[in-house]
Amino acid sequence: GENVEQHPSTLSVQEGDSAVIKCTYSDSASNYFPWYKQELGKRPQLIIDIRSNVGEKKDQRIAVTLNKTAKHFSLHITETQPEDSAVYFCAASINTDKLIFGTGTRLQVFP
Amino acid sequence: KAGVTQTPRYLIKTRGQQVTLSCSPISGHRSVSWYQQTPGQGLQFLFEYFSETQRNKGNFPGRFSGRQFSNSRSEMNVSTLELGDSALYLCASTRDSGANVLTFGAGSRLTVL
Numbered sequence: 001g002e003n004v005e006q007h008p009s010t011l012s013v014q015e016g017d018s019a020v021i022k023c024t025y026s027d028s029a030s031n032y033f034p035w036y037k038q039e040l041g042k043r044p045q046l047i048i049d050i051r052s053n054v055g056e057k058k059d060q061r062i063a064v065t066l067n068k069t070a071k072h073f074s075l076h077i078t079e080t081q082p083e084d085s086a087v088y089f090c091a092a093s094i095n096t097d098k099l100i101f102g103t104g105t106r107l108q109v110f111p
Numbered sequence: 112k113a114g115v116t117q118t119p120r121y122l123i124k125t126r127g128q129q130v131t132l133s134c135s136p137i138s139g140h141r142s143v144s145w146y147q148q149t150p151g152q153g154l155q156f157l158f159e160y161f162s163e164t165q166r167n168k169g170n171f172p173g174r175f176s177g178r179q180f181s182n183s184r185s186e187m188n189v190s191t192l193e194l195g196d197s198a199l200y201l202c203a204s205t206r207d208s209g210a211n212v213l214t215f216g217a218g219s220r221l222t223v224l
Binding site (some may be wrong): 006009015034036042043044045046049067089091097098099100102103104 | 137144151152153154155156159166167169170201212213215216217218
C-alpha cells in the first residue's frame with residue numbers, strides 16, 4: 001500500500017524567512033496530494049492541494065510543487081509569520097481514495 | 112451548518128476494557144473516515160465508511176472495528192484495550208466516497224491506564 005515519508009519532523013525559522021517541507025510517496029498511481037495544517041489543540045484543516053496533472057499550485061504565501069518522476073512533493077511557505085506555527089501534514093491518495101498521511105512537521109516561526 | 116461532532120471528547124479506560132467512539136458528520140456528508148493520531152506517528156488511517164459500508168481499511172488489528180448507520184453517523188470500537196491505544200481519534204467526513212477534502216472533528220482523546 002501507499003507509504004508517505006515527510007521531512008523534517010521539526011523546523012524552526014525566523015519570521016519573514018521561507019519554510020520548505022518535503023514528502024515522498026511510494027505508489028506511483030497516487031494522483032492527489034493535499035496538505036493539512038493543525039494548530040495546537042485544534043483539528044487538521046486543508047490548506048492547499050494539488051493533483052498529478054499540475055506541477056505547481058500557489059495560494060498567496062503558500063505553494064506546493066510536485067515531481068511525479070521522483071515521487072516528491074513539497075510545501076513552500078514564504079514570508080513566514082508567527083501564526084504559521086503549527087504541525088503540517090502531507091498526504092497522498094489514488095483518485096481521492098483513502099488519504100495516507102505523513103508523520104507531520106512541527107513548524108515554529110520565531111518573531 | 113454544524114461541523115463534524117465527536118463524542119466523547121475525553122475518556123479514560125483501563126487495559127482490557129473496550130471503548131466506543133461516535134462521530135456525526137456534516138449534514139449531507141455520507142463518507143466518514145477515522146484516523147488515529149499519536150505523537151511521532153502522525154495520522155494513521157483506520158477505516159472509511161460510505162453508505163453504511165466499509166470502503167477502505169487501514170493496517171490495524173481486528174480489535175479496531177467500526178460501523179456506519181443509515182443517518183451517516185459512525186461509531187468505532189476498540190476491544191481489549193492496550194496501553195498503546197492511547198491516542199487522539201479523529202473522524203472526518205466528506206460528501207461522497209473517497210477522501211477529497213476532509214473536514215475533521217475535534218477528536219476523542221483516549222487514555223488507557
